[in-house]
Amino acid sequence: MxxxxxxxxxxxxxxxxxxxxxxxxxxxxxxxxxxxxxxxxxxxxxxxxxxxxxxxxxxxxxxxxxxxxxxxxxxxxxxxxxxxxxxxxxxxxxxxxxxxxxxxxxxxxxxxxxxxxxxxxxxxxxxxxxxxxxxxxxxxxxxxxxxxxxxxxxxxxxxxxxxxxxxxxxxxxxxxxxxxxxxxxxxxxxxxxxxxxxxxxxxxxxxxxxxxxxxxxxxxxxxxxxxxxxxxxxxxxxxxxxxxxxxxxxxxxxxxxxxxxxxxxxxxxxxxxxxxxxxxxxxxxxxxxxxxxxxxxxxxxxxxxxxxxxxxxxxxxxxDYPELATPTNPQEVKHFDIEFKNVKFTYPGTENEVLHDISFKIKEGETVALVGTSGGGKSTIAKLVPRFFDANDGEILVGGAPIKEIPQEVLMKNTSFVFQNTRLFKKSILENVRYGTPEASIESVNKALDLAQCREIIDRLPEGINTVIGSKGTYLSGGEQQRIVLARAILKNAPIVVLDEATAFADPENESLIQQALQTLSKGKTVLMIAHRLTSIVNADQILVVQGGRIMERGTHKELVEKGGVFAKMWQDYQQSVSWTIGGKNV
Ligand SMILES: Nc1ncnc2c1ncn2[C@@H]1O[C@H](COP(=O)(O)OP(=O)(O)OP(=O)(O)O)[C@@H](O)[C@H]1O
CATH class of the missing domain: 1.20.1560.10 (ABC transporter type 1, transmembrane domain)
Incomplete structure (x- = not known):
């Protein structure tokens, strides 16, 4: 033409x-x-x-x-x-x-x-x-x-x-x-x-x-x-x-x-x-x-x-890029369980299937953690929940409804994501935190910031929550940005939370603050989380060990350690790494 x-x-x-x-x-x-x-x-x-x-x-x-x-x-x-x-x-x-x-x-x-x-x-x-x-x-x-x-x-x-x-x-x-x-x-x-x-x-x-x-x-x-x-x-x-x-x-x-x-x-x-x-x-x-x-x-x-x-x-x-299929028979979300049923997935434009037959269930209010070697498919599993992509085969259900049949705005309203590359806008902290909940009052924004352990960040900024990030030399560290992102998620108060490497940027001090913020965010929610620091998932209701696009092991922390399999080895290595010492000092 x-x-x-x-x-x-x-x-x-x-x-x-x-x-x-x-x-x-x-x-x-x-x-x-x-x-x-x-x-x-x-x-x-x-x-x-x-x-x-x-x-x-x-x-x-x-x-x-x-x-x-x-x-x-x-x-x-x-x-x-x-x-x-x-x-x-x-x-x-x-x-x-x-x-x-x-x-x-x-x-x-x-x-x-x-x-x-x-x-x-x-x-x-x-x-x-x-x-x-x-x-x-x-x-x-x-x-x-x-x-x-x-x-x-x-x-x-x-x-x-x-x-x-x-x-x-x-x-x-x-x-x-x-x-x-x-x-x-x-x-x-x-x-x-x-x-x-x-x-x-x-x-x-x-x-x-x-x-x-x-x-x-x-x-x-x-x-x-x-x-x-x-x-x-x-x-x-x-x-x-x-x-x-x-x-x-x-x-x-x-x-x-x-x-x-x-x-x-x-x-x-x-x-x-x-x-x-x-x-x-x-x-x-x-x-x-x-x-x-x-x-x-x-x-x-x-x-x-x-x-x-x-x-x-x-x-x-x-x-002409294909849009996400819109629901043909829109369904309501009655509760907040998440279920993967025999899900297979290949990234668009590629040939290798990266997820093979993934099945698991997270009951409403429970926390499921994904662990495993790099490139195993953890982030891909997490990304399928908010429909970054649609699965090629199998089904993902939220509240009993297939996610393809849940109107996108309903799915988004009920889900918070904290991914490793979540960005802050070059706007004030107030606007950043209020982004997903524009009608929220200043009091509730402040409360969310407190719960996300951000008070000391705000107190140090020249114009408090009205400080524009990135202006007049106001820059936040990776860990600080993570906490602001968590405040946004806390304010949104969605019943489903998907976390991917939420502590990846953090130094030890930031990490402990982020962990507190995460606990607040996760309380009473259905949580799917990826964490590289195994201590943060000791209390998870279920741990899934993902390798090569398959779930190799599943169970509670105690069950998996007792099983003596892949996770037990990871746990042992992790404990050794955190107790390393240099010249008699812990590092
Ligand atoms: N956008 C993409 N397009 C094509 N392939 C991808 C894409 N993102 C990831 N992959 C591939 O999918 C597989 C699973 O990657 P994924 O990021 O889910 O693993 P992961 O377990 O989360 O790894 P890590 O712990 O390093 O983040 C890898 O082989 C990766 O190369």
Missing amino acids: SVFKRLTPYMQSRKILYPFALLFSSLSSIAGIAPFIYVWLIVRELFADTGNISYDMVKHYALMAVIFSVISIVLYFSALICSHLVAFRIEGNIRRITMKKLLKLPLGFFDKNPTGRIRKIIDDNAAVTHTFMAHELPDLAGTIVVPIASLVLLFIFDWRLGIASLVPIAYAIITLGSKMNKSKDFMQKYMKSLEDMNTEAVEYVRGIPVVKVFQQTIFSFKNFYKTIDDYHQMVTAYSSSWKFIMCSYTTLINGVALILVPTTFLIATSSGNIAATIVDLMLYVLVTPVFSQCVMRSMYLSQAVNQAKLAIGSIESLT
């Missing part, structure tokens, strides 16, 4: 303006040729061998040249106004529609697509479509109309000079056209290469502290270096392949007189009318460059069309 057609739905009522933009642009281009003809008429009047120069005619031609120039400019501005009105509507709609879509996408989409990438998809591509629709497409109309008009003109006066003036253009069409055809996929490779370089650049900046700490050199970033090198190689090879074609074409275009002058000489000597033929030559010298430039521009425009195609393709990859 053409880019234009794919962009039409974003134009809405302004669609009607676009034909006008094309019409005005074409008329402007035609009017733009007229001044050249009038200049040529002036030359003819002055130099033709009639012996009778009419200065009134010269003035008239000059005036007409000015009038047509003004008409051309006015028409071009009108075309730009129309195309801009359409382009702004498209750009605005792309941003609006994609933003709306983001709200409907499964949370798992954001796991795979970091904010920088999403911003690039929306911002950069919306800007590309704007430039294309506002500037490049109207110009395309001109670049089609002008060559046709000039061609007619060039052949009307003298077909022999017409043919001579077309030599460079014919060369351009044949060589540039076939070259463009061959390099069709270059733009795609170019954009991909830019994207790779951007991604690696972000990794590079992120990794600088690690490089410094381990005293590595910049060459540690082989991938970044490689993407720059690949980009360099590709662009250099591409530019070099154009060298000969562009040099010869530019020489021919600028040296069109080298072809026209001998042709004129031949015509003049055979016709005997030297003065008239030389005056005709002037028209060709004036009009041929206009024609050639248009052909040249249309070549560049084909690249713009490719770029616009890629931009709209990238936007469509977002707008």
Whole structure:
């Protein structure tokens, strides 16, 4: 489908303006040729061998040249106004529609697509479509109309000079056209290469502290270096392949007189009318460059069309991304048990199943802890409860209802999540804590902050709970941020709590405060938690040992230790690690 057609739905009522933009642009281009003809008429009047120069005619031609120039400019501005009105509507709609879509996408989409990438998809591509629709497409109309008009003109006066003036253009069409055809996929490779370089650049900046700490050199970033090198190689090879074609074409275009002058000489000597033929030559010298430039521009425009195609393709990859299935038979949540029944799961776009036949049940008010080796599938299990993704097979039930049949807002209202990468907004602490519960009173926010052991953080901040995080040098440590996030969850007071590595950032002092906050948050709730510090789950109602996407063991802490299996070994290792000493001191 053409880019234009794919962009039409974003134009809405302004669609009607676009034909006008094309019409005005074409008329402007035609009017733009007229001044050249009038200049040529002036030359003819002055130099033709009639012996009778009419200065009134010269003035008239000059005036007409000015009038047509003004008409051309006015028409071009009108075309730009129309195309801009359409382009702004498209750009605005792309941003609006994609933003709306983001709200409907499964949370798992954001796991795979970091904010920088999403911003690039929306911002950069919306800007590309704007430039294309506002500037490049109207110009395309001109670049089609002008060559046709000039061609007619060039052949009307003298077909022999017409043919001579077309030599460079014919060369351009044949060589540039076939070259463009061959390099069709270059733009795609170019954009991909830019994207790779951007991604690696972000990794590079992120990794600088690690490089410094381990005293590595910049060459540690082989991938970044490689993407720059690949980009360099590709662009250099591409530019070099154009060298000969562009040099010869530019020489021919600028040296069109080298072809026209001998042709004129031949015509003049055979016709005997030297003065008239030389005056005709002037028209060709004036009009041929206009024609050639248009052909040249249309070549560049084909690249713009490719770029616009890629931009709209990238936007469509977002707008077409499958949304979470909405309930076909919405069900109420009657209680807050969570149950996994033979759940299997493979991440979208991958082939390896990461969860195989997972089944367990958490009764309302109980705590189930997930432990196990890294990469075993604990976070994936936790992410399926709030529907970051939907299971491929099996069923997940909350309060007896399949989660796919629970309206998303009901599921969200009844569940709090504290994940390891939960972010705080660059807003005041009050707004951050009140985020999920905007109607909460300041008193209840303060109470939640107290319960989450945040009072000493608030007391130290210049404007208390109204302090904007990240402003005026107000930065919070990872553990402190975790406590604010916990205050948000405590205030929300949802009956189901999902915790993933809630103490991952914490130092010992923060950890004990976080543990107290967690106890408050979990009291009386149905809790699914992942904790790497095994002491924090000693009292869990059930511990599931997850390895290789399967539940290897299950039971209470006491049962599992007595069983002497995987968990007992983990517990033993954990206890040893916490009792390590250096020089007789506990660490
Ligand atoms: N977004 C993703 N896309 C594809 N595969 C993923 C994604 N996230 C995780 N995985 C894969 O799924 C498997 C389980 O990962 P998961 O994060 O659930 O393990 P985990 O037990 O929580 O590990 P850790 O304790 O290190 O956080 C791993 O093999 C991981 O590589």
